[in-house]
Amino acid sequence: MRVKKVLMAVLGLCRETVVRGWELDDGDRPRLAVWIRVKVRRRGRCGRCGQLAGFYDQGGGERRWRHIDVGFATCELVADARRVDCADCGPTVAAVPWARHDSAFTRAFEDLVVHDAIVGNKQAAADRYAISWRAVNNACVRVATEALGRVDLLDGLVAIAIDEVKYKKGHRYLTVVCDHVTGQVIWAAKGRSKATVGKFFDALDAGETDPARKRSTKLNFVTCDGAEWIRTVVADRAPDAIMCLDTFHVIGWATTALDEVRREQWNVLRRTGGASAAKELKGLRWVLLRNWENLSGKQKSVVRGLENANRRMFRGWQLKEELRDIFTMGVAAASRALDDWLAYASRSKLAPFVKLARTIRHYRASIEATIEWRLTNGIAESNNASIGRIRTNARGFHNPEAFITMIMLDRAGLAPDLPWASAS
Ligand SMILES: [Zn+2]
Secondary structure (H helix, E strand, C coil): CCHHHHHHHHCCCCCCEEEEEEEEECCCCCEEEEEEEECCCCEEEECCCCCEEEEEECCCCEEEEEEEEECCEEEEEEEECCEEEECCCEEEEECECCECCCCCECHHHHHHHHHHHHHCCHHHHHHHHCCCHHHHHHHHHHHHHHHHHHCCCCCCCCEEEEEEEEEECCCEEEEEEEECCCCCEEEEEECCCHHHHHHHHHHHHCCCCCCCCCHHHHCCEEEECCCHHHHHHHHHHCCCCEEEECHHHHHHHHHHHHHHHHHHHHHHHHHCCCHHHHHHHHHCHHHHHCCHHHCCHHHHHHHHHHHHHCHHHHHHHHHHHHHHHHCCCCHHHHHHHHHHHHHHHHCCCCHHHHHHHHHHHHCHHHHHHHHHHCCCCCHHHHHHHHHHHHHHHCCCCCCHHHHHHHHHHHHCCCCCCCHHHHCC
16 A cells, blocks of 8 residues: 555545645654645635635645644644635635634644543643644634534524523623523523523524514423523513423522521531531531432431431421422322422421422412423533533633633534544
8 A cells, every 4th residue: 555545544634635745754753744735626615605716826835734643743734725716705715625714723633622622621632732722722612613603503492491600700600591302502691681681582583573483482481590680581582482490490499498407407506515416417418418319328317317316407308309209290290299398388487498488489380381391301400510510621711702612512512523433
């Protein structure tokens, strides 16, 4: 097999490409440079917009693109960057099959870098490929922008979830919208306000004024938490949509109420001198917040022991678990169970649960809609967990736009395939 043929296969070059030569520079780390060109065609495509355009000139001569490493060697592709005369963009560097416009990396290399940035983080990807963090960040933006130009994530929506996500300490939030059908994130923006939610509906309707053609009128369900800044805008912009309350958020409220009861009991015990009992209660925190089915046998017996050791705590724990059960019931049974639950919670003499009962009464219609339409598949929960993982891996984000890019790449299905998976 000739070297050029080996290079074609090993470097994953497509049939439109011709290998002209190669050179191995044997330094500390070997460097392989491979000269290539696109097979001769009369017309090329504009690198910016992709439409066919006539030859303009040879451009600025040779250009180099970093390609996927070959064993111990780094690899560069070298080619003349000729220009075409695009009807819309003017003289522009012609599109090449191996790289995105205005990138110093090949498409395959860039996809690999972005893949590593998503599964790990940008710094890890930068270290792995010996490029700068900024270069990794630019690659992520380029890949996400290209992918977003290819698909319309806001098309055909019938059920969505609107939620907020923290990106930085000090109450900095993003608003994130998910599609209940695919489970994917479809939109995200900085801020959590009526204006932010309004921007989502602006994007959804894209300037359409005919009510019959507005995409917001096709929305049947919107789930969210109890936030008024979401609910008022939804009621205004998608008045026909049924508003549901995310199960995830309701259970979250109950968990918070239970934790308040635990803290209050802990303080009582500390004051009355039950130091060891107080310490025990502090250690109980994570046991009580977890779901019953996720507890170990030993942890379950600790919770059962509460029935005699601390009646108030046990009552709070029962209320949390019973509320969780209601969301697994059929709508009629759930409605009856909710009546019982509200009565029990109101009489519980546990201030946080008395308050929670009031909140749940206020949102009862939305909660029953959630149960009736089975929009309880934990989309918000799983997306929140993944978004939290992205944030942790990056050790936080200073720039909300960078966070949004990573969320869209990972959770909107825009992540690139591994280069060898998409090679043709
Ligand atoms: Zn163009």
